[in-house]
Amino acid sequence: xxxxxxxxxxxxxxxxxxxxxxxxxxxxxxxxxxxxxxxxxxxxxxxxxxxxxxxxxxxxxxxxxxxxxxxxxxxxxxxxxxxxxxxxxxxxxxxxxxxxxxxxxxxxxxxxxxxxxxxxxxxxxxxxxxxxxxxxxxxxxxxxxxxxxxxxxxxxxxxxxxxxxxxxxxxxxxxxxxxxxxxxxxxxxxxxxxxx
Amino acid sequence: xxxxxxxxxxxxxxxxxxxxxxxxxxxxxxxxxxxxxxxxxxxxxxxxxxxxxxxxxxxxxxxxxxxxxxxxxxxxxxxxxxxxxxxxxxxxxxxxxxxxxxxxxxxxxxxxxxxxxxxxxxxxxxxxxxxxxxxxxxxxxxxxxxxxxxxxxxxxxxxxxxxxxxxxxxxxxxxxxxxxxxxxxx
Numbered sequence: 001x002x003x004x005x006x007x008x009x010x011x012x013x014x015x016x017x018x019x020x021x022x023x024x025x026x027x028x029x030x031x032x033x034x035x036x037x038x039x040x041x042x043x044x045x046x047x048x049x050x051x052x053x054x055x056x057x058x059x060x061x062x063x064x065x066x067x068x069x070x071x072x073x074x075x076x077x078x079x080x081x082x083x084x085x086x087x088x089x090x091x092x093x094x095x096x097x098x099x100x101x102x103x104x105x106x107x108x109x110x111x112x113x114x115x116x117x118x119x120x121x122x123x124x125x126x127x128x129x130x131x132x133x134x135x136x137x138x139x140x141x142x143x144x145x146x147x148x149x150x151x152x153x154x155x156x157x158x159x160x161x162x163x164x165x166x167x168x169x170x171x172x173x174x175x176x177x178x179x180x181x182x183x184x185x186x187x188x189x190x191x192x193x194x195x196x
Numbered sequence: 197x198x199x200x201x202x203x204x205x206x207x208x209x210x211x212x213x214x215x216x217x218x219x220x221x222x223x224x225x226x227x228x229x230x231x232x233x234x235x236x237x238x239x240x241x242x243x244x245x246x247x248x249x250x251x252x253x254x255x256x257x258x259x260x261x262x263x264x265x266x267x268x269x270x271x272x273x274x275x276x277x278x279x280x281x282x283x284x285x286x287x288x289x290x291x292x293x294x295x296x297x298x299x300x301x302x303x304x305x306x307x308x309x310x311x312x313x314x315x316x317x318x319x320x321x322x323x324x325x326x327x328x329x330x331x332x333x334x335x336x337x338x339x340x341x342x343x344x345x346x347x348x349x350x351x352x353x354x355x356x357x358x359x360x361x362x363x364x365x366x367x368x369x370x371x372x373x374x375x376x377x378x379x380x381x382x
Contacts, residue, residue, distance in 0.1 A: 022270050029262050037254040051258050058262050059269045127249060146246040152211070171207035178242055 014070040017062070025065075029058055032075065035148065036082045042143040043086040044093075045132045053089050057082040079144065080158045087136045130180040138173035145170055197225040202232045209236070210243055276371055283368045288361055 007027060008016075016024035033054060040053035060081050061068075068077060131139055140159065144150045152170070156163045197205075205222045208214045214222060226233045299306045 038251050041252040055262050055265045059265050062266050
């Protein structure tokens with residue numbers, strides 16, 4: 001594995017961290033937390049849940065580090081953990097009713113957080129709503145393929161599925177997504193825009 | 197190629213996974229059919245739009261929160277390892293010491309009393325299952341089953357203790373390794 005930013009490679013850091021060096025694991029966290037946050041954010045659709053998911057994912061990764069082969073690429077493994085955590089968290093959140101939901105004078109702001117507003121324009125919000133509606137595996141594929149620009153082979157490894165299956169899931173997911181976005185009242189991609 | 201067939205080739209064409217022959221046919225159809233051509237352009241623009249969406253920025257302080265969470269987990273795992281070793285060795289020793297010092301008659305008393313207790317439980321269970329009558333299928337089995345477990349008890353007790361010790365040690369070692377008692381998906 002190639003060393004990043006001039007520092008030791010992930011392989012070296014994984015070995016050190018597996019022996020209990022939390023400083024080495026800190027470096028791995030610094031390298032990968034942004035991409036994991038992005039993955040969790042795309043899958044969960046809000047900053048708080050994404051932060052929880054990333055933290056949980058790194059804790060799980062640290063716990064399972066001794067079982068991970070240091071020669072293998074770290075990123076797909078971390079993505080797999082983070083995607084699983086995000087799916088579990090999303091399911092838990094969807095089952096648990098928000099106690100403030102029924103309150104007439106709810107103080108909870110259901111809109112995006114300030115930092116979310118800064119990073120998300122209308123288009124992004126539209127796509128997040130549409131992505132959030134996708135079934136778990138479709139959502140994971142769309143996020144990995146289009147937001148993390150992974151190739152089908154990598155996604156197949158992360159999802160433990162044959163490449164052909166991943167492709168058909170991706171095609172299906174994209175079709176659903178396009179249909180979903182076409183139905184939105186504030187469609188960021190009207191037909192005339194797309195045709196350009 | 198019909199429009200229906202072209203529609204099926206649309207997504208593979210976007211991923212550039214069509215074979216040469218199908219790709220040529222598809223391109224030819226797009227050239228001839230403005231509707232499919234427009235559909236393909238829309239799909240391409242959609243994919244490009246998806247690929248170009250801005251990355252969300254993690255909130256300030258998240259990195260520190262993650263590091264704190266990992267350090268806390270590291271400390272917990274270290275404690276779990278120490279407790280795990282203590283538990284593997286200490287709990288059986290504690291149990292043996294309790295029996296030796298506090299059980300009437302020590303090990304021999306425990307052996308005798310537990311045998312009597314097990315036999316009484318066994319009889320009660322047998323009575324509960326088969327009832328007092330001798331009629332019927334279950335009643336017939338009553339005569340076949342041994343009236344007491346006393347003769348089997350020593351082997352049974354030995355087996356139970358072995359299973360408990362091995363199972364307990366396995367659980368403790370698992371906890372030491374994973375830091376969790378329950379099943380945890382990575």
